[in-house]
Amino acid sequence: MDIRTYALPSQQSPPPQRPVEPLVQLECRYSHGVEGGGMSVGSGLLLDQRLVVTAAHLVAIERHRSTKSIAVRAHSSDGPVTLWVTGVSYPADWNRHDLAILRLNRRLPEPSDAVHLARVHEGDEFDATLWGYPTRADWRAHRPETRSIRARVQRGWLHYLSGRGVPGLSGGPLFYAGYAVGVHSGQRYVDRWVRSRQVAMPIVTDDLRVYMEKAHDVRHPRPAPRQG
Known part of the structure; x- marks a missing residue:
């Protein structure tokens, strides 16, 4: 599979002193030219x-x-701490494989709760819980939300038969029987005309280890030496 990577410059952040919880919030700032820009x-x-x-x-x-x-x-028992992403890895056809791995600028203490992953298979149907931080929540507050989801694995996606996410939960984990099995993607077209309610992307894929290795390996390019 063709994998895209890019690097971002490291920014200063205080090292966290205590274990953090595995669920995190993301804020991606981007530009569309000299003046235009936005945030996801x-x-x-x-x-x-x-x-x-x-x-x-x-x-x-x-x-x-x-x-x-x-x-x-x-988030830890000492409160929230902000870190910065220095490496990003994701598949070139991310519209069909909506999964990305981010490398942080600092190594964290061990998470307060161990996360276990599990693979789901075509045709599986189960009740799951979606975790995430909705956009209406205070960025500085520790207020995750959970949503009950009934999901079925079909055509490589976890289709929601009941329940739904809200803005801000994109990228949040979907848990089944204590295992993380998916990443919330949101509304998707199952073919050219028919829209599913909402979907998640399975976390455990044949290429997950490659995405992780690529994210670890990507480096910010050094500036070219001055001439003369």
């Missing part, structure tokens, strides 16, 4: 002490033209 807000899940999984449509460079920064807000 979503959620994500810590896979280890330095990698976050989220929805690719939040961070895909093709969508935003020029990404300036991606902030990640994690």
Whole structure:
């Protein structure tokens, strides 16, 4: 699979002293030229002490033209701490495989709760819980929301048979029986004309390990030496 990567400059942030919770908030700032720009807000899940999984449509460079920064807000018993993304990895066909891995500028303490992943299979149907931070929530507050979802695996997506996410929950994890099985994507076309209610992208894919390795390896290019 063709995998896209890009790097962002590291920014200063205080090292967190205490373990953080695995559910995080994302704020991606981007520009559309000299003056235009915007921001996409979503959620994500810590896979280890330095990698976050989220929805690719939040961070895909093709969508935003020029990404300036991606902030990640994690929460611990000491309160929220902001970290910065320095490496991004996602599939080139992210419209069909809406999954991205982000590398943080700092290594975190061990998460307060261990996250276990599980693979789902075509035809599986189950009750799940979607976690995330809605956009109406205070960016500085520790107020995640949960949504009850009935999902079925079909054509490589987790289709929601009942329940739905809200803005800000994109990239948030979908849990089934204590395992993270998907990343919330939102409204999707199941073919050219028919829209599903909402969908999630399975987390465990054949290429997940490659995305993680690529995110670890991407480096910010050094400036060219001055001539003369």
